[in-house]
Amino acid sequence: MDLPRAFTIRESSHRVCNPFTTEKLALLGRAISPSPGTRMLDLACGKGEMLCTWARDHGVSGTGVDISTVFLSAARARAAELGVADRIGFVHGGAAGYVADDPVGIAACVGATWIGSGMPGTVELLRRSLAPGGMMLVGEPYWRREPPDQATVEACHAERKDDFLPLPELLRRFGELGCDVVEMVLADQDSWDRYVAAQWLNIRRWLDANPDDELAAEMRAELAASPVKYATYEREYLGWGVFVLMNH
Template sequence: MENDELVSITQGTLAIMNPTSAEKVLAAGQAAGLREGSRVVEVGCGNGTILALWGREYGISGLGIETREDACTRAEETLRAAGLGDRLSVRCMDARSYVPDEPFDCAIAIGASHIRGGFAATLDALLDLVHDEGTIVIGDRCWRSDRTPPEFAREWPDVLTEYEILGAVREAGLDVAAVVRSGADDWDRYESGIWQSVISWLGSHPDHPGRDFMIDYLHRLQDEYFGYGREHMGWALYVLVPGFY
């Protein structure tokens, strides 16, 4: 099964496709200094929920970039339903090919660092989208400590500790203005939402050729989560500003 199809099945119905909440997303937007007229670009905008939240609360404008066509359609519907279609739009394309006509005030990637191949590369790409005083909001996984058992850490070679994330931020010439961490309830809600989506899909597709794969995928996700993810894996929104150097 192709990855885009897998993501659509497992997370397509989630309002926020990451282990965080609307309240925490709004807190990150406030820390980033978003206000009426701020221009924002979101790389990997999913179903548009985060842009819609910031559009309603802070009056931002801008666009989301998403490669999955079904997610683009949902994002457009989300923005229209929020009455934001005149200020926020969606481009259905590979974010790696996007070049802005003018720089943005804020660039964000929430759970989308895989698009660029990791945290540091994502920071560099987001910096190319903002002006010199622009802010960055990036949401990503992290190890809770540097004492994660190696047999688990090897399963996620691109995940950094928060101290390594801090180093990557400073290397990019930025400083951390705020961190909004996810808690156990955020993780439980997110993971459970994925399991329920898979179970619903299995119930609706009794004869699908990918059924065995999806059963194995469900059980693997649960093995990872109960085996080590809930104890060792963290997730946070990092609000980044130009560094003081």
């Protein structure tokens, strides 16, 4: 059980594996200001940057779950680097269906709502680990602009336009699921650039070091096409944010 290598090649230099900068991740932490000792569960935690930096900055503890052995190795190294390995643990495995042994104050899935077959299912999954009065953090795309055609929809990683919602409708949908939206921090085009454009240099450096790898042709084709595709579609049409929810 692991991620395909292409993912770890693209994001080899990333600390945050979604369209958030480290500054926006820190802003989110300050916005909700968790009390020292708050326990967190982070499903599909990637390289564990949220858990590790919030343990350092806010005194939280908790567990991250991810399918990638490469990302979890980086997460454990980051926890050791920041001196928080005694408070943060990581579990290798699928996050779908994972429920904390004891209720947590913060349950998060930041940018991987496919683990619950979509945002509503992920909210229900997070609820199963949440202590009364706790917060859920959900990272989710939304349409910045109405996609004009199916090519735009597919270039933004959706099958149908209805796979994502405009921001007002997404916020309304959270309410229909029994949640109060109590905070949000949104990616902007610069943070999208730092996520996607940084992948191009990662790919190029990998290609230079691994010209004969079996993935080289695939990654070369991706590098050739990605900049124009990104500037045409994702950068203009696709928004993304982390939404902080509390049960009604």
